[in-house]
Amino acid sequence: MRRHEDGQRPKSYHHGDLRNALIQAGLELLSEGGAATLDLRKVARRAGVSHSAPYRHFTDKQALIAAINEEEYYRLSERIQAARREVPDDGVIAQLHAIAHAYVHFAVENPWLMREMFSGLTVRREAFADLHAASKLAFKQYEEVIRRGQEQGIIVEGFSGALAGVFWSLLHGVAMLIIEDQMHPYADGPEGVDLMVRTSMQTLYNGIGRKIL
């Protein structure tokens, strides 16, 4: 994520890049075990500054984690956008599937980050407006795709926002329950995960109700 295109790593962070260095170091620790393994003193040590230096850039530990979460919401949103672009615009159902795949795989690859982003245990979201805005980026994409599907007559009429909410909820549930190992043995291993995603999307499209022929 850091951009040092000149090739030479900075000799010292004490020159204005500290904020990003702290985010980077914090991200590594968060990825290993969540907020419990991220202690500010260790973050400072990794960035090569004293333990009180971070307070110049973040009011407290929570604020650092909020900043990291914010970056990760951007990253998730970009992943989803990339997934959509791989599918032609008229393939709305395929796009929903691609989004689901991207979302769940982001979670599987970054379980600790995902937990921190959505647990609500560490960061009081109300206090961080940018964070809250970032967390909404992905939702807008779901709504766009749903709306396009409705225009094309592929998806049922109705409030696109609410349908997007249902779509997201299903995705989110699948992702979180998989990383908490609650879907065992139905979503074990990479193939199991993909099967679960496919079953979910299948069900979302057709419903579980048996149609009388």
Next chain:
Amino acid sequence: MRRHEDGQRPKSYHHGDLRNALIQAGLELLSEGGAATLDLRKVARRAGVSHSAPYRHFTDKQALIAAINEEEYYRLSERIQAARREVPDDGVIAQLHAIAHAYVHFAVENPWLMREMFSGLTVRREAFADLHAASKLAFKQYEEVIRRGQEQGIIVEGFSGALAGVFWSLLHGVAMLIIEDQMHPYADGPEGVDLMVRTSMQTLYNGIGRKIL
């Protein structure tokens, strides 16, 4: 939850009830703000013992929270069972709806407990076999109802476990995203929550795919 049907509250907890007293005091703190607001010394103080007494009953803070989570899984499972019983056995769709309602409302009423139970941030579930078993109780109920629906020809054929997983994922996603305030403005207030639950169940049954008449 504690049972003191004799009417007289125990004069002191130092007589074998300490374990439950700690769980009870811990539950109160957990409900206020999760593991961050539960400190073991405060728990001990509330139970009227020294700060090292809890270690006689729980190996560490995590073990106490695991025990609380376990009790809450039972409580959630019981709530779901109660919801099912309010609906006649042939009303499979109505039962799924009742389960969804109960699940989401449990979450809305106990957001901090729900976060702790499912975040994976505080307790390493692998280390607590009973906890893991307790977390599976509700799932079995989903599967039962789905299977009955299949027998009655109301629900599509297929692996009932996977379908139950899809059902749970949808429920869980709705519940968690609502308590994290991510469904705003589609699930605000009690009516908003109920609307979201109804839309979810509607969609689960019929699917979002537009059926050609």
Next chain:
DNA sequence: ACCTGAACACCGTTCAAGT
């Protein structure tokens, strides 16, 4: 068997002082 109190290590945070 169960609980107490002193003690230790560690962390978040603050603040006066340095460059």
Next chain:
DNA sequence: ACCTGAACACCGTTCAAGT
């Protein structure tokens, strides 16, 4: 403007000692 180092309060955990 930005960083340092000492200092404080607080918490999880341990352990020798008490009843």
